[in-house]
Amino acid sequence: MSGNGERVVFVLDAPGDESLHTGGTIARLLDDGADVTVLFGSATSYDSDASAPTTASAGAADVAAARAALGETDPAQWRVLAGEPQGAQRRAVLGEAFAQAHATAVVAAAVDPALRQAAVDAAGEQGVPVFLSSRVSAVPGVRLTAIDVSDHIDKKLAALAAYPGRWRLDGRVVRLIDGTEALVTGTETYASGSGPAQPAELEAPTVGSRLLAVLMALFAGALFGVLGTVAHQTTIELGSLTIPVGLTLALLASGTLLLGLRLVVHDRLVVLAAAIGLVATVFLLSLRSTGGSVLVPAGVPGTVWSMAPALFAALVIAWPRIPARRPTA
Structure with a gap:
């Protein structure tokens, strides 16, 4: 989190997820002078219960407003993967994106397990450390790193407010369309991983x-x-x-x-x-x-x-x- 020379790539399912899962971390990195790239697997949000994309989506104006709220001024830094690739092609596209960004770290915060694993695999092939958002990945037995984003809650709330089609804000409570609620706190937690040879989820000792x-x-x-x-x-x-x-x-x-x-x-x-x-x-x-x-x-x-x-x-x-x-x- 030093920000000095860091180039961090965030991989998420769709616009809006960056604000919900990692908005405070993105805002803090940008304030610290880091170069942040946000990649979306699709323009449509992912429903983990249905294991398929949902109809909830965000327009270009929503994305621009959220990006500005978090402090990013370059629109090219936030983008949907071209052609919304699948399978091995998606891993190759992600690897190319990581290389172009000269990534020093990758944050995989996608709910879609295939996209999340593709990000972990692509980063592992290039030797780039990976951090999994604890809100989208169960990591039993792995120590979590809590990032203090208490000074950036206002920016995160402003970014969340840019997506009225996906949820509604009531103070610090985010009410999603499916009826679930999420509380915006002063920390965002991550578990470290490293790629296919050393998965982030450690098995309990036998x-x-x-x-x-x-x-x-x-x-x-x-x-x-x-x-x-x-x-x-x-x-x-x-x-x-x-x-x-x-x-x-x-x-x-x-x-x-x-x-x-x-x-x-x-x-x-x-x-x-x-x-x-x-x-x-x-x-x-x-x-x-x-x-x-x-x-x-x-x-x-x-x-x-x-x-x-x-x-x-x-x-x-x-x-x-x-x-x-x-x-x-």
């Missing part, structure tokens, strides 16, 4: 994959416990100062392991497995062996190493999930 992750985390925790126990007594003498290098590195490593798993995997069970492997290994190695040797001798380093991993594990597992930070301009 029982087998989750079990494998738990076992690997348990092994990693045990390994870190062994290495930390062996190294935690290592010190460096600097004059009269004794620096516990081994204990410091052992604590950093164990804490990084637990925190990294929590941030990357987002599964408390996996983190718990790593914590069990770590804490159990430290406990077992702290016991006196049959030969009388002790790997964790009494003293401050041994006490800290025996207690700190369990404390780290409790904090990391109990810490609430932190929502994604909202992007800034």
